[in-house]
Amino acid sequence: MRIKYFSFLVVLLSGSTAFSQIHKTDSNVVRRSYNLNPVVVTGSGHHQRLKSTATPVRVLSSQEMREQGITTFDGALTRMMPQASMAPSSMGSFLRLNGLGNKYILILINGQKLSGDISNNVDLNRINMSRVKRIEVLDGAASSLYGSDAIAGVINIITDQPTQDMMSVSSDTRVSGHGVLTESVGLDIFKNGFGSYTSFMHDRADSYRNNDLELVKGSDTETQASIAPLFTGYRSDIIGQKFTYTPNKHLALNAGIDYSYKITDRPETRSDITGGTDYEMRYNGLRWNVGGIYKFTAKNSIQADFVVDRFRYGKEYDVATKTNAIGDYVQSKKQRMMEGQLKAILGLTAHSTTIFGADWRKEYLNATSGNIDSHVYSLAAYAQHEMTLLKNLTATLGLRLTHHETFDQHLTPKATLMYAPGNFRFRATYSAGFRAPGLDELYYHYFSVNRGKAQISFGNQDLKPEKSNYFALNAEYRTQALAVSVTGYLNRINDMVVKQNVDVDDASRQMLMTEFPEMTQDQADKMVSYALYQNSDKGDVKGVQMNVSANLFSGFNLSANYVYTYARTHSGEVWTVLERSMRHAATVAANYHHAWGKYALTVNLNGRLQSKTYYTGSYEDAPGFGLWNLHTTHAFDVAKWAYLEPSIGVDNIFDKVDRRLDSSTRKYALYTPGRMLVVGLKVKFKN
Numbered sequence: 001m002r003i004k005y006f007s008f009l010v011v012l013l014s015g016s017t018a019f020s021q022i023h024k025t026d027s028n029v030v031r032r033s034y035n036l037n038p039v040v041v042t043g044s045g046h047h048q049r050l051k052s053t054a055t056p057v058r059v060l061s062s063q064e065m066r067e068q069g070i071t072t073f074d075g076a077l078t079r080m081m082p083q084a085s086m087a088p089s090s091m092g093s094f095l096r097l098n099g100l101g102n103k104y105i106l107i108l109i110n111g112q113k114l115s116g117d118i119s120n121n122v123d124l125n126r127i128n129m130s131r132v133k134r135i136e137v138l139d140g141a142a143s144s145l146y147g148s149d150a151i152a153g154v155i156n157i158i159t160d161q162p163t164q165d166m167m168s169v170s171s172d173t174r175v176s177g178h179g180v181l182t183e184s185v186g187l188d189i190f191k192n193g194f195g196s197y198t199s200f201m202h203d204r205a206d207s208y209r210n211n212d213l214e215l216v217k218g219s220d221t222e223t224q225a226s227i228a229p230l231f232t233g234y235r236s237d238i239i240g241q242k243f244t245y246t247p248n249k250h251l252a253l254n255a256g257i258d259y260s261y262k263i264t265d266r267p268e269t270r271s272d273i274t275g276g277t278d279y280e281m282r283y284n285g286l287r288w289n290v291g292g293i294y295k296f297t298a299k300n301s302i303q304a305d306f307v308v309d310r311f312r313y314g315k316e317y318d319v320a321t322k323t324n325a326i327g328d329y330v331q332s333k334k335q336r337m338m339e340g341q342l343k344a345i346l347g348l349t350a351h352s353t354t355i356f357g358a359d360w361r362k363e364y365l366n367a368t369s370g371n372i373d374s375h376v377y378s379l380a381a382y383a384q385h386e387m388t389l390l391k392n393l394t395a396t397l398g399l400r401l402t403h404h405e406t407f408d409q410h411l412t413p414k415a416t417l418m419y420a421p422g423n424f425r426f427r428a429t430y431s432a433g434f435r436a437p438g439l440d441e442l443y444y445h446y447f448s449v450n451r452g453k454a455q456i457s458f459g460n461q462d463l464k465p466e467k468s469n470y471f472a473l474n475a476e477y478r479t480q481a482l483a484v485s486v487t488g489y490l491n492r493i494n495d496m497v498v499k500q501n502v503d504v505d506d507a508s509r510q511m512l513m514t515e516f517p518e519m520t521q522d523q524a525d526k527m528v529s530y531a532l533y534q535n536s537d538k539g540d541v542k543g544v545q546m547n548v549s550a551n552l553f554s555g556f557n558l559s560a561n562y563v564y565t566y567a568r569t570h571s572g573e574v575w576t577v578l579e580r581s582m583r584h585a586a587t588v589a590a591n592y593h594h595a596w597g598k599y600a601l602t603v604n605l606n607g608r609l610q611s612k613t614y615y616t617g618s619y620e621d622a623p624g625f626g627l628w629n630l631h632t633t634h635a636f637d638v639a640k641w642a643y644l645e646p647s648i649g650v651d652n653i654f655d656k657v658d659r660r661l662d663s664s665t666r667k668y669a670l671y672t673p674g675r676m677l678v679v680g681l682k683v684k685f686k687n
Helices: 003-014 062-068 073-080 441-444 504-517 521-527
Strands: 058-061 086-089 094-097 105-109 132-139 153-159 166-175 179-191 194-205 214-215 221-224 234-245 250-267 279-297 300-317 331-347 352-367 372-390 395-403 406-419 423-433 445-450 451-459 466-478 482-503 529-553 556-571 576-577 584-596 601-611 627-640 642-651 675-687
Touching: 058 062, 058 073, 062 073, 062 132, 062 584, 062 627, 073 132, 073 584, 073 601, 352 441, 372 441, 406 642, 451 521, 504 521, 627 675
Parallel strands: 105 153, 451 529
Antiparallel strands: 058 132, 086 094, 132 153, 166 179, 166 675, 179 194, 194 234, 214 221, 234 250, 250 279, 279 300, 300 331, 331 352, 352 372, 372 395, 395 406, 406 423, 423 466, 445 451, 466 482, 482 529, 529 556, 556 576, 556 584, 584 601, 601 627, 627 642, 642 675
């Protein structure tokens, strides 16, 4: 029997919920307050209060996510961070941050890279949201601490586990329209320094489209019916097991393993209508890690981590074709990453923190479709020194030296300055970023035939790394009741790797037939161009971010975030707007919480507003939109050993839907199917 049916049984027997990070009363019903000065680690590489870090960091807490009814990673980013946007597809969610796409965003889990991408789109369904304590987002280049890919920013997912003697069983279920179901169950045990944390998460949604008609290709008026989904349905499962052991106050050890599975759920091919597919995309991931930290004193520690991350995907046929039977699986891509990290955090003086670290990483790629079977390694050493120069003046200097097997040595510096009079903070940041071209961009050798036309793409072993320079100025005012922050930034990227079309002439046509003997003469004669990865573009991203969060009165919090982004690329002699970028975006959330005896109510109203999304070439720009959601939770103190929290809400209150006809030039920024009722149940049993 499939695991998901087991999870439903656990739900019926146990119910759910993990407690918020909150202030407890004498009962299980709790009084919540927003912490406007949480502990963060991503900006500086060591734990600090948010107001003390010299590099601004945005924190998405598990409490805020639960109050907004958020159960998925993409939901957390798009509902709470206006600088992030998402475009879901069968090839993974296309994530953008500060105008730049997936390959420029480094995603970490507890400081360790999440590997496994689908056409440069990281598989976000591998992230087990039931274990997330907070999500920390560092904007801009951060390669001095985190190495390759950290150009647009770093997203670090911090997981949680109890550290007090206890045993608990929990579940968390959320259901809404179009087959949307997210469900997690967990078993946590902590006793005498030993912890065991077992979790299972199931996530699913049906495919849908908002208009049954599409324009016939090449026509502006003629329509035809289609079943091609606007949103691609899927089923996803994650199983996780983590062990911790803390024998004393100095030593802490951990080991964990996660298995993820996902398969799309799309309409099958039909003879009477277009838009169906013969196969589903199937994804598998296996990730395990071991690590530990030894604290000599409160300010001096050394830690080591090792992680192995395997990911593969391919086509599973559910329609018989000329070459494949129902149930056949054809692998498209297999990846493996091994990474070892060693870091020392030292308080060499009373008013400084020094970090020394070393990283080793090896990546493997086997892509049948691209004819790649290769690997590459990198070694890096870095140092960072943070010091208080005067009473209110703090400076940070950092430098990383990376040796890449293909690209030799690369230096990435960082310098920050923070002036902190009273509740004010004024920050200036310079940091460099770089990105080593991926194995697919270096070695791709791809040939396919689509509707009788040959499609060819080549990697390029002469590519240079992409480099960036990031400058930012920040002003902040922060108290226990109010936090206001304004940041202006400039991010310039050189040698951007793009896939460019190369015109085909008689000489190159002969070369292509030699490279791909399976191509027929007729297919070769019809070719107009082929694709080649090249260092071509320059990027220029400018922006302003404004963030406000206020505890206006007891139990009520209001937060608002706004970003202005002007993102361009320069290719040849022409500047163009960066594809999929947007100029204006904002998120707003109002939250009220109050407890009456053994019952507590939380009401949350949140919204996202954004201007149009830009596309290049013949594609249309996608129109802007505004979405508003209402979510309520009702906490009941059933007993000292049980906690019950049903929830009910409405997503997309004003029924905002993009019902335009599909066409070959049409793009979308809004993917919601309309207004939906959302219900959930969280229950937790503990000793």
